Amino acid sequence: MTRKSKARKASLIAFGVVALAALSCYAEAETSGTADAAVVDSTTEAARAYKQALSTLSYVNAHSRHVASDTSAGSYMPQGYPTSIFSAFLPNIQGQGPIASAMRIVMKLRHQSWIPSFVSDYLGKELGGGRKKDEELQGKAIKVLDLLQHAAELGHQDALYALAKISLFPPNPYFPFDPRLSYHALSSHAANTGNASSQALLGFFHSTGYQHVVPVDQAKAQLYLTFAAHGGHKGAQMSLGYRYWSGIGVAENCMTALAWLMY
Numbered sequence: 001m002t003r004k005s006k007a008r009k010a011s012l013i014a015f016g017v018v019a020l021a022a023l024s025c026y027a028e029a030e031t032s033g034t035a036d037a038a039v040v041d042s043t044t045e046a047a048r049a050y051k052q053a054l055s056t057l058s059y060v061n062a063h064s065r066h067v068a069s070d071t072s073a074g075s076y077m078p079q080g081y082p083t084s085i086f087s088a089f090l091p092n093i094q095g096q097g098p099i100a101s102a103m104r105i106v107m108k109l110r111h112q113s114w115i116p117s118f119v120s121d122y123l124g125k126e127l128g129g130g131r132k133k134d135e136e137l138q139g140k141a142i143k144v145l146d147l148l149q150h151a152a153e154l155g156h157q158d159a160l161y162a163l164a165k166i167s168l169f170p171p172n173p174y175f176p177f178d179p180r181l182s183y184h185a186l187s188s189h190a191a192n193t194g195n196a197s198s199q200a201l202l203g204f205f206h207s208t209g210y211q212h213v214v215p216v217d218q219a220k221a222q223l224y225l226t227f228a229a230h231g232g233h234k235g236a237q238m239s240l241g242y243r244y245w246s247g248i249g250v251a252e253n254c255m256t257a258l259a260w261l262m263y
């Protein structure tokens with residue numbers, strides 16, 4: 001009798017152990033299932049935010065009449081949106097030189113009271129539809145940056161890269177110039193993807209100390225430019241060639257210079 005009950009107890013325990021094991025497997029499968037679902041959800045969410053950012057960006061680009069197409073801003077710029085007579089006579093506001101710089105400054109300050117009203121009225125009109133339109137586009141530009149930031153935080157690498165480029169080369173006056181944000185986005189993008197374009201721009205930041213974002217560091221510049229050049233970036237190859245030719249950041253070496261310049 002006692003043997004029988006012992007045996008029954010043992011088999012009950014065995015059953016219990018098997019059941020527990022099965023349950024815990026099931027629970028594990030369940031949690032990894034939800035984890036997968038969460039990954040899929042955030043990927044979809046990131047892609048949605050990125051897509052919305054791009055379409056809002058092209059809306060802002062299309063409605064900011066002032067800016068001629070700027071090839072340095074990359075592929076997300078729609079080509080050939082309308083320019084006014086005003087911009088046909090003056091240099092591109094995104095361009096270089098004292099007049100373009102002065103225009104950028106006036107454009108930023110045009111709502112200040114000490115700017116003569118005929119200047120601010122003129123610029124306001126030139127921007128299309130006056131202040132209301134201006135504010136709408138300003139709001140949309142902020143939305144673009146928010147969406148890109150959101151998508152980038154969810155791991156969307158193209159969004160991270162777009163954020164970096166827009167901050168470094170604002171496609172129109174509604175976007176703020178933010179080289180610091182750009183540098184940090186490029187660092188993450190380069191670290192995550194090994195992208196040669198990001199590495200080349202990081203090389204540029206370190207070789208020039210551009211906008212005092214990072215101190216001039218030719219060794220770091222050399223490192224990023226070398227990676228970028230090996231990754232096939234034309235600008236980085238040219239710049240390495242020049243560096244070996246003139247001995248910036250490296251020992252002067254004519255043959256290496258030629259090799260990179262003719263790569």
Ligand SMILES: *[C@@H]1O[C@H](CO)[C@@H](O)[C@H](O)[C@H]1NC(C)=O
Pocket residue numbers: 157158161195196197198231232233
């Ligand atoms: C770097 O990444 C961006 C965004 O994904 C892409 O457009 C660009 O072509 C890449 N650059 C290189 C050199 O692969």
